[in-house]
Amino acid sequence: MIGHLVTSGTFTLDGGSWDVDNNVWLVGDDREVVVIDAAHDAEAIAAAVGDRRLTAIVCTHAHNDHVNAAAALADRLGAPIWLHPADEVLWEMTYPDRSPDAPLADDQEIVVAGTVLRVMHTPGHAPGAVCLYAPELETVFSGDTLFGGGPGATGRSYSDFGTIIDSLRTKVLTLPPETVVRTGHGESTEIGTEAPHLAEWIARGH
Template sequence: MSARIDHAVSSGTFSLDGETFEVDNNIWVLGDDEQCVVFDAPHSVAAVRELVGDRECVGILLTHAHDDHVRMAPELSQALEAPMLLNPDDAELWKLTHGDLPWDDDVADGDEFSIAGVDMVAIATPGHSPGSTCYHVPELGLVLTGDTLFEGGPGATGRSFSSRETIEASIRDRLFTLPPETVVHTGHGPSTTIGAELERARGDWLS
């Protein structure tokens, strides 16, 4: 059975630095008909479970620890009987939502995973948050970027735990080195490609 990427959208809120915003988050599930992994845990356990179906979920890979991406992670972990994985550089952000409740396993730059017969590698891309992590699936020609890279450019900075200079370096050095045809599946909004965003950046912030 061939690996594929499944997609849905859930709606809720994002809160940081005393402000709250309405947001729509993408839900991404990578796998085949038998097993899968879930990226992030936004807003609705039911929406994620519907996308997973009766497949075995072997992990919940958290791209970063902003509350709209991790708020439902413990509940989803219990529902799917799947471990939560997070880059520990986002520990302080995680604590804002979950206090001393731990996630299950750490993710580090270069960690490799195999799911549904395809390989995937974790790419550390700090900037939007200290522990932001993307997941590259070369055989499917895609990368899941969380809130690091969107259609239109880098993810938001200017709030606590973020850095514009750092996110630009992460995108330039870690993502723009991927093949230009690589499809970028984002945490919010439409997908794009590495090539399209590289061209856009050359006319904007990339020097």
């Protein structure tokens, strides 16, 4: 039900540029699939989709390294791009002449191959950041909101530490402890591994 590939490219913001490896997640069955975060390499992602119907390209947020293959993939496979409207300011940095196809909203449900992905608006790393919770799969796709060891970065434009902590405290870390956290970069973790450290993160962030 869950596919994964790692793509490599560049993250650019605030005049800086960094080489990054991104996790691209696919959820579906042998007939249809959703792509979460079309990063860097539309050809490789299309190959992972194969002959399945791509029903949506869902963006956890609009930093360029998470969306820079979205338009090419959408054009190639005819799928809509979904993004929370609060991240359009970041989206326009990569795509000034193209808008996302549909808005994401808190508590929205995306269904693919009978599996529900529940949208959780989790601002902080970016104003329109979302996590996608799949209860049946005991998984949350956290984008750059939560990693093994702490919250996503909040040191650049359009991010805020207090906001990401609120998102984690009130939404993400309330998920069942056995929930696997499939992140935007690096290794997966579990809610039960990360939740006990919230106070440490708050202290570290101030």
